[in-house]
Amino acid sequence: MHIALLNQHHHNPDCPATCRHFSFMEDLVQRHRVSLVTSDGWRKVRITQCYNWVPEGVELHECIAPYSNKMGVRKRLKSFAGFAGSAFKRTMQLQKPDVLWAVSTPLSTPWVAAQAAKLRGVPWVFEVQDLWPSFPIQMGAVQNSWLQQRLYNMERRLYESASHIITLSPDMTDYVASLGIPREKITTNYNGTDFCMVDAVQEQEVEALRQKYNLQGKQVVLYAGTYGRANSMPTLMQAIRSMAADRSITFVFTGNGYYEPQLQELAQQVPNLLLLPPQPRADVFKLFKLAAISLVPFNDLPVLASNSPAKFYDSLACGTPAIVTNPGWTEAFVAKYNCGWYAPAEQPEALAQTIRQVLAQPQQLQAASANGAAIARQLFDRRQLMRQVEEVLLNVVKSSAR
Incomplete structure (x- = not known):
């Protein structure tokens, strides 16, 4: 053919x-x-x-x-x-x-x-x-x-x-x-996602990243994606500002796009935001395995509830639960399979509260990690x-x- x-x-x-x-x-x-x-x-x-x-x-x-x-x-x-x-x-x-x-x-x-x-x-x-x-x-x-x-x-x-x-x-x-x-x-x-790349990540590579960026003892919240106008960057930036006093949590962002200058400015003002340059495909999975949770945010628009974000699949495949912000199939999915959480779109206070609650419950976090990795193998x-x-x-x- x-x-x-x-x-x-x-x-x-x-x-x-x-x-x-x-x-x-x-x-x-x-x-x-x-x-x-x-x-x-x-x-x-x-x-x-x-x-x-x-x-x-x-x-x-x-x-x-x-x-x-x-x-x-x-x-x-x-x-x-x-x-x-x-x-x-x-x-x-x-x-x-x-x-x-x-x-x-x-x-x-x-x-x-x-x-x-x-x-x-x-x-x-x-x-x-x-x-x-x-x-x-x-x-x-x-x-x-x-x-x-x-x-x-x-x-x-x-x-x-x-x-x-x-x-x-x-x-x-x-x-x-x-x-x-x-x-x-x-x-x-x-x-979907590429499990050959997920499985290629070595534990020592993840630990090397933790050492390189001084993340020992930190709970990492990852955003890996476009800093675009549909990706609710202002919401994320407000949430980060509100959590700046909590030195146990570090937000790690990798990507580029429309809001890059504003994010660079914010990173100079707060101690809990680490901006990394865009990563090639294989290296993104190392960051997902480094993170405790990942963020899959979008603007509060009906059309965005239907989308199919790559970072959602990559995150679950690495055993990293995701916080999603759209009342569509991703919200239903994380609830059904207990592999993540939902926070309403464009509500920074609600997002910050969800992040704090999730990271304060290590047993639930561990269960969501295992559930996500299992269902990703089955479907993604x-x-x-x-x-x-x-x-x-x-x-x-x-x-x-x-």
């Missing part, structure tokens, strides 16, 4: 980001021909040079389309449009694939796949990583009501056009189904998740042939 994957935001494990599709392609290319149409936008954020940019055997078709989490709306739109135009050309020039597999965000990438699939007479699969256009609209990036409706219409047509839809959370599946899309056309496939292993995606792609190709 020849699979053509369209994904504007390709990363590899040298980058400070999740590498879902790198992991998937690494396995798929052992049995199938895989062509990747992507941008060069994330090459510059490589921290190490330990991995090939794409797995060996994957055919790379790369477009020039700069991108950064620090970009404003206009620059992002320019990036999305630039990639869409180049990706369409590259996709049409490919030797005819058996199936197109398009990853959003943004919505322009599946739109390209839909047009190319129609012109080339092949099926396509729509992978929904975030709900667009709901996300940019609720974030205030698209305020014109006429344009909003046009984007919602485009979204629905894409769901109808796709041969199958893959979502990364149960709430995303419910949303797509609420638009009248048959549930048998939708597969929930968690973002990317090797198993990839098999599910492979089955979707094969079934779509078989159906198309019939």
Whole structure:
């Protein structure tokens, strides 16, 4: 089977980001021909040079389309449009694939796949990583009501056009189904994590980090992710300020993004915030194993309750319970499996109180750690998740042939 994957935001494990599709392609290319149409936008954020940019055997078709989490709306739109135009050309020039597999965000990438699939007479699969256009609209990036409706219409047509839809959370599946899309056309496939990297972490490496950053005797609260406008950074900063007098707790942040300058300023003012530079994929797991708990915060927006944050999966896989702030599937998940806690979004006092209560109960913390690690092995292993995606792609190709 020849699979053509369209994904504007390709990363590899040298980058400070999740590498879902790198992991998937690494396995798929052992049995199938895989062509990747992507941008060069994330090459510059490589921290190490330990991995090939794409797995060996994957055919790379790369477009020039700069991108950064620090970009404003206009620059992002320019990036999305630039990639869409180049990706369409590259996709049409490919030797005819058996199936197109398009990853959003943004919505322009599946739109390209839909047009190319129609012109080339092949099926396509729509992978929904975030709900667009709901996300940019609720974030205030698209305020014109006429344009909003046009984007919602485009979204629905894409769901109808796709041969199958893959979502990364149960709430995303419910949303797509609420638009009248048959549930048998939708597969929930968690973002997942890489247990080969989790299992590679040695205890002495974790202890070396503890010594390096003078964290002996400290309870570490970790945030590993984007310092973005959707990630409730002001809430975290207020909570940290309110807990500055408690020298037994240290907040460790690793990442970058829009709020980086404000976080750097805060780190100069309080003794309990340690800012680390972005880490390559393998090293992030060392920090999760160092931490007592991790934070998975987002703004108080309905669309964000459905998302599928990589840091949630990475944290549980390392046996690090998570505090989540959205009343969606993650809140239900940590309650059902007793592997974390919920604090209401954008309420810094409630978050600080939850952190204090959790860290004051070592037995509950230990139980949540074991529960999280166990359920993550069962549900979040990317090797198993990839098999599910492979089955979707094969079934779509078989159906198309019939």
